[in-house]
Amino acid sequence: MKTVVICGPQTSSGVERVAELVRENGGNPIIVPMLSGFSAVPSAEVHIIFRKQALDLSGYTPGQAQVGIIYANNQVCDTLGASDLEKIAEANLLYLAPAENVSGWIRRTLDGDHADDEFAWNFVESEDSNVSLVPVVKPKTRLKIACYSPLGGIGKTTASVMIGKLAQESGHSVCIVESDNDNAGVLQALGAPPVTEGLGSILDEEWEQYDLFRERVQGYLQKVDDIAVLPIGADTLGMKCDEDNIANLYSWVNSQAYDTVIYDLPPQLSELSVYKTLQEVDTIILIGEPTIKAEEKLMRFITRTQNLQGLKDVAGKLKLIINKYVPTAGVKDVEIAETTGIPLIATVPADPEGYYRMINDRKLNIPAAWRDVWEILSPLDWGAKGSKAFNQAKRVKKNGFWKSLLGIK
Ligand SMILES: Nc1ncnc2c1ncn2[C@@H]1O[C@H](COP(=O)(O)OP(=O)(O)OP(=O)(O)O)[C@@H](O)[C@H]1O
Ligand SMILES: [Mg+2]
Numbered sequence: 001m002k003t004v005v006i007c008g009p010q011t012s013s014g015v016e017r018v019a020e021l022v023r024e025n026g027g028n029p030i031i032v033p034m035l036s037g038f039s040a041v042p043s044a045e046v047h048i049i050f051r052k053q054a055l056d057l058s059g060y061t062p063g064q065a066q067v068g069i070i071y072a073n074n075q076v077c078d079t080l081g082a083s084d085l086e087k088i089a090e091a092n093l094l095y096l097a098p099a100e101n102v103s104g105w106i107r108r109t110l111d112g113d114h115a116d117d118e119f120a121w122n123f124v125e126s127e128d129s130n131v132s133l134v135p136v137v138k139p140k141t142r143l144k145i146a147c148y149s150p151l152g153g154i155g156k157t158t159a160s161v162m163i164g165k166l167a168q169e170s171g172h173s174v175c176i177v178e179s180d181n182d183n184a185g186v187l188q189a190l191g192a193p194p195v196t197e198g199l200g201s202i203l204d205e206e207w208e209q210y211d212l213f214r215e216r217v218q219g220y221l222q223k224v225d226d227i228a229v230l231p232i233g234a235d236t237l238g239m240k241c242d243e244d245n246i247a248n249l250y251s252w253v254n255s256q257a258y259d260t261v262i263y264d265l266p267p268q269l270s271e272l273s274v275y276k277t278l279q280e281v282d283t284i285i286l287i288g289e290p291t292i293k294a295e296e297k298l299m300r301f302i303t304r305t306q307n308l309q310g311l312k313d314v315a316g317k318l319k320l321i322i323n324k325y326v327p328t329a330g331v332k333d334v335e336i337a338e339t340t341g342i343p344l345i346a347t348v349p350a351d352p353e354g355y356y357r358m359i360n361d362r363k364l365n366i367p368a369a370w371r372d373v374w375e376i377l378s379p380l381d382w383g384a385k386g387s388k389a390f391n392q393a394k395r396v397k398k399n400g401f402w403k404s405l406l407g408i409k
Helices: 013-024 035-040 075-077 082-091 097-111 156-169 183-188 204-208 210-220 243-255 273-280 290-305 309-317 331-341 352-360 366-377 386-397 401-406
Strands: 003-007 028-032 046-050 064-070 094-098 118-127 131-137 144-146 176-177 222-223 227-231 260-265 283-288 319-327 345-350
Touching: 003 013, 003 035, 013 028, 013 046, 028 035, 144 273, 156 176, 156 183, 156 227, 156 260, 156 283, 156 319, 156 366, 176 183, 176 243, 183 227, 183 352, 204 210, 210 227, 210 243, 222 366, 227 366, 243 273, 273 309, 283 290, 283 309, 290 309, 290 331, 309 319, 319 331, 331 345, 345 366
Parallel strands: 003 028, 003 046, 046 064, 064 094, 144 260, 144 283, 176 227, 176 260, 283 319, 319 345
Antiparallel strands: 118 131, 222 227
């Protein structure tokens, strides 16, 4: 049982609630009124500093404990000095939380579930030029997503690009593996010129030698607006490679430590790369449209995965998106969800003009439905998601301000 020392007024109902959360999660809470009280419990694995107690951290040393600072508003963050934070950050996890996010942090801390979480800070310049902090918790588990459909022209590439873009905007490093036979797909949608060479050009013997393979892959990797795109780029369908070689591809992708990796797949389940990628990823975005034909093809895909030993686990990873939806015509989105038994996470309206403009004017405009998709997929635990501070943090992060200020990556 982990001992959690909470520094805060014993009479505070907030502190009592935090203690209760610790107990609920199997921890042993001890409340101390002052920071100096931490030293009385040297075995504590977690320190929680409650609100005003964090106003002056100059005499505090975290030791081996993981540290959480809980604040209800920005007042505490405004007064925390960068040096105080660096001191804690060097040795420990630090979590600065508005009160409403505390339970998740306690749960994960006591589960030992975020030992590998990466923490970063965004200093946010507010209008009155005070600097406050917004926590960014990077996901421990990197997101591995496949956008798949047994149908062509249905929005797999669109989904890959929308999700990739939204992931990048929320601070993720992103790689889209364009496993589609459509050369220009992802690059074009991102406003970049197509390429003709990519993974498909890698020779058999190069696939087999990992060092050589790594070199070749680096050469094909495209970077558009901070999004890495790895194209197939061959005129033949799919990659010319066997099971071992595909494993090499995943090794390489995983070694790059992207926060989000998206595989834009071709429709053919018979392709080895499709089969293997469905196994490799954690989430499969299955895309359908509101037609009987689409519904039938989705059903056939589901049945096939159930009958294939290697794809038995796929069912639990599937999330359904109905794209090009017209509420007044065709099959209802909820009906397809019911028939297929796959959770429907979004319905994207048909908007031929909008998508035409997107492709032809090279202007990526992200419809609201895709933002909902990212909300569902994103594991980010921002302090104040959706808030003004959150949005400012993204801007500040982009400009590299917080990095230069804190000198922390
Ligand atoms: N909701 C929508 N409304 C209207 N048009 C859309 C919508 N979503 C995508 N499109 C358009 O449909 C076309 C096909 O989309 P996309 O290329 O993403 O499909 P795909 O499944 O990747 O196709 P392929 O099988 O050829 O790889 C594109 O021109 C795209 O702009
Ligand atoms: Mg495509």
